Amino acid sequence: MNLPTLNNQFENSLKLFIDKWSKLYSFSNKAIYSKSIVKEIFTKTDIQNLYNWKNGMKLSVLKQKSLDTKIITKLPIINAYKKSDTIELEAFKIEFKKVPAVWKIFLLHIIKPSKYPIYDQHIHRAFLYIHNGAWSNVRNTMSNKAKEEFYFEKYLPFIESQNIKDIKQLDEAFFAFGQFLNSQFYSVLSE
Template sequence: MRNLLILHKTQETDLQRFIDFWSRLYRYPLERLYNNTITKSQFDPDDIQSLFKWKNGMDLSSRKQQSLDTKIKSQLKVINQMKLQAVLDVECFLAEFSGLTAVWKIFLLHIIKPLRYPIYDQHINRAYNFVHDLEYRHISASGMTCRTKEDFYFNTYLPFIRNQGSINLKKLDEAFFALGRFLATSNNALLLEK
């Protein structure tokens, strides 16, 4: 049997109500790996492994593991130095980690400064577009270039976040992730009323 959810698109502008509703629907495997690690002031290799396993939702493939080992874990000293900086030089960060895919690069930025930089993935992008009446149906992990993902994150999503004032970035991520994942599922009937 299919689930039915009716979304009423309104002019509601209360972001906190949106976050409260959709974050309750958030489910993600291995959440404890994130929660037990993200607040550490310095990371060790196991912390990095746990966080990227959480981001991946499962153990990493051998190709992803090799990338993690050579492009991120090998830079642990740099990562921990950046964590200690009061203000992160984003241009320096981007130059240092230019060899990463957009999603991993943005996630690394998030784990270095989790209270400043939100998480990004296709579900976040899809939910943002849906909420802002932009095309959301064709957002997918493989359907966008790294450049497009980074442009969206730095030029659209981050300014949106900065304009919200003080919000819990993890709860916002959970809300956008839950909505974005829902919008991508074919198991649900989705009726939009305007």
């Protein structure tokens, strides 16, 4: 399969890029995500399942404590946001200011999955690559502030400007491509 990389000319081939790279997406327990994300009202179990899915496994004791105290305790607020037509982002950021960036952005995604894409280092890396940025410097050790600045000031405006119909498919394409960039396979091809 000939896979586009979008470097320099992504405007003309974004749809093709998404179609091709999303087919290479692989993440465990996709059914858990699919079953919970469509709910109109979340239960504690739905939130738990979604964060276990995002984590790729059951949460560690510390992550579970963080989920319980910083997110699940605010389930009524989360469901109020879910019922609302829009989310006032500054109020959301204040309400969930103690939540780490990746989890905060994921919460935003699960509340409004057709508006807010998922964020992680692979998606960040893919975005920077197609925009000729310093993609090889992206690591999970970046500060929460840097992650949020990237997401809200660069990535989200880009997504909104593209009028993408299937945000999850875009997430899958960028995730797969970002993983590829971080793999030994990319380094072999770039020599």
